[in-house]
Amino acid sequence: MAPPQGNDMIGRSVGRRSVLAGMAAIGAAAAVGCSRVSTADTTGGxxxxxxxxxxxxxxxGIAGEIPFGYISKKAEITGEAPELAKVIFKRLGVPNxxxxxxxxxxxxxxxxSQQFDVIAAGxxxxxxxxxxxxxxxxxxEVLDAFIVRKGNPKNIHSYADIKKSGAKLASGTAYAEIDYAVDAGVPRGEIQIYPDQLAGLxxxxxxxxxxxxxxxxxxRNVINQTKNPKVEGTKPFLPKLDGKPAYGAGAFAFRKGETQLRDAFNEELHKMKQNGEVKRVLKPFGFTDTEMTELTAEELCKK
Incomplete structure (x- = not known):
């Protein structure tokens, strides 16, 4: 990965953002600010x-996952979501x-249960x-891709290609990609499971x-960081699940009823999208134009 955090940036993938079980235990050094927030009045927005x-x-609320939201070796909260939150909440009059x-x-x-105010975990x-x-x-928004041998000798570009070629597929623990492969006909028991993308590479x-x-x-990030000459990445593609596109779009989450905060947050977020600030904030964590999105929560909630 490209960010200045160096090897700190090789961590778990985003696969846990599927409906599969959450993972990634947090180290003791990251146990910061666990007191309950005061009860909110969610009537009228x-x-x-x-x-x-x-x-x-x-x-x-963060899940300790790189590059989405985690505690750095300097004991500072960082990642794509916390860094966006720092900018947006400051503009909303909340400096810390x-x-x-x-x-x-x-x-x-x-x-x-009021343990924190907002989910900032991508x-x-x-x-x-x-x-x-x-x-x-x-x-x-993230698409899917494969790490393959240099030259892609089995011509793998989709999960259907894995099934067709009989290629040996690997993925990460509880990654959403496992379900995508199974949906394409790859036997679950034949998929090799590794703890992270580095082990998979x-x-x-x-x-x-x-x-x-x-x-x-x-x-892209693990290939760029390791620079292993024996592998390469395939072109990104949108996977499918049950015959429908499986969009991997990450967002902040608020308690039901907090529409005033959500709307104010969205207003600032959209300004940052329009002027390119979102991309600049996320760039140090390996995000590029490919990951920028105009999808809305409303349309994703209906899919």
């Missing part, structure tokens, strides 16, 4: 934004952010989650797997 302005600090680390699967329960927007939380519009380079499936961001 909610009053959370007013309360945050009064107290000057917003508590962000505080991290509340938790496992990914506990983010929605933690938000709704969470994928889908109808199931839309029934539980209020999403801002996505700030990024090594499996391909050493010939233990023909392809490692991950997001285009994951694939």
């Amino acid at each position: 909610g009053n959370l934004l007013e309360r945050l302005r009064a107290q000057g600090t917003v508590k962000l 952010v505080q991290a509340v680390p938790t496992e990914f699967g506990s983010l929605i329960p933690g938000l709704n 969470m994928f927007v889908n109808p199931e989650r839309c029934a539980q939380v209020l999403f801002a519009d996505p700030d990024y 090594l499996a391909v380079a050493q010939g233990r797997a023909d392809a490692f499936a991950g997001t285009s961001l994951t694939v």
